[in-house]
Amino acid sequence: MSTEAEPRLVEQWRAIQSAYLKTSNALDRELSARHGIGLNEFETLDLLAEHTSEKCRMKDLTADSPMTQSALSKIVDRLEKGGYVRRAACAEDRRSLFVELTDAGAKLHEEAAVTHRELLAANLQS
Amino acid sequence: MSTEAEPRLVEQWRAIQSAYLKTSNALDRELSARHGIGLNEFETLDLLAEHTSEKCRMKDLTADSPMTQSALSKIVDRLEKGGYVRRAACAEDRRSLFVELTDAGAKLHEEAAVTHRELLAANLQS
């Protein structure tokens, strides 16, 4: 709240902003070039890969992702069209849908994860 | 490069991502609600306000902003339509355009800057 704190906040914000934009642009560019998916697609695959033990509903994705429900629906559309993901009916609650990685999706995720980590290493100071 | 460094990188990345998205969403939302401009519009006004001593060409904006030249052209369109900014011919180089804050633009910037700092304080840990 003090007036003197403000310049530091603005600096801190610019640092975050710059780090985020630089890194996410690099990630998006390289993931697209090497694997044909954008950053948001990759992160969705990543969520699915973490959820491997339990079935993952659309609403679980929505809960764990910063993206909108609407956006996730369209991302899953694209992933499904690419054959990386499959929507499966949910017997217990017919409003819900399970989303599962296909084998191709698991493979893609594994490969793209290498690129992902590589770029984080290159763009973030450790 | 070491394998052990990777989890830390991923954590660091998620922290940046989360801080950025949370803060930029809050900024965008509040700036829109209270002042009718988005975050990128505000940051463009901010650049113009800093450049106050010298005239600012479109290309200076492009150099100082993470945005694309194309995006800036459209942002300036919107700001101009709102009466916050004015494009002025540049006699020395007729390809160039000066971009100047109008009085309304300076006033808007001043007001919005308060909101901006307030939200930074609320969203960033200091």
Next chain:
DNA sequence: GGACAGTACATGACACATCATTGGATGACA
């Protein structure tokens, strides 16, 4: 001074995110 590469900005086509809404399923309660 004429040709031409390079620069400054605008614009059109396109990608993708959000918001608002819809359709269908569920659960609670009279």
Next chain:
DNA sequence: TGTCATCCAATGATGTGTCATGTACTGTCC
């Protein structure tokens, strides 16, 4: 059981960003 509020997911309209390109001007080099 019928009604109704709520929930899950998809979809259409819209806004805004990028890329590729167009238009106009500049400066250089012959």
